[in-house]
Amino acid sequence: MKTTILAFALTAACSFNVSAQTCLANGLETTPSEDFSVVTTSSYLHTPTDLVWKRCAEGQEWDGSTCEGEAVKYTWQEALQLAHEASNEDLLGWRLPNVKELASLVERDCVRPAINSAVFPATPPDDFWTSTPSADDPDRAWVVAFFNASHSIKEKDRYVYVRLVRTYTND
Template structure:
């Protein structure tokens, strides 16, 4: 009996972590709006933005995002984006709040993103480059738990996903 209780508790806790989506509505970020580019990048044709498929710290293995995503402070996230852009000269940057919100899948929660395009996305906050206009110590985040937006202290540790503008020659 004790083993059965442990199994049920495990099954319930595991299912609580799985993505949940409404099935009777039209997706806000359907897979066909994205085109796979080289390596770990996808082009969102709707916005003409190219996204890293994985959160920073994870690596694309050709099928999914492997490893653990890493959290950064806002300043560290800005520096990380600058370094990434400097390394390959493609213009990687931290997305603004509207750009990051454009890839949220509002029909899903935990995570609120198209997990076919962006697998293994932590269902948590991601930094944007948009600072708070009222408090210089805070910046906007997009929560991939439920696609909400809020402002957080810049010294908090939050996940990062980089973006760049699409270049037609790609």
């Protein structure tokens, strides 16, 4: 009987959607939608920081209503190269954000993912690379975790998600 109850409990627990965002009902948003304005169909300006962000993680494409496809993970060196190539492709200055810049996107009232999902839909609830290397260990760099709004350092050879940023210009 105990085995049957345990098996049922495990099955029920596994059937819940673990990727659904959870937010505080009465919390004060840290990244309200009003802080963002459209630059292009696939990028938004975060007005408090004057930074333009790609709406989708690298590997995903904006389809007009959401980010489609699978986000791709890169090593830190690959992420830096990817940003360089994106910048050369359209000459807009895309780059890997530093830890403070990426942390400015964290929605502290939410988890799984800890980001404004109206502005940045389908964001993987996981680590994202920053350009900030560890001051103590040359083999590690900072990541921001959009699972729970934390940040930490990871080995540069690990595979982690990427979201590119650029400085806003009034062209």
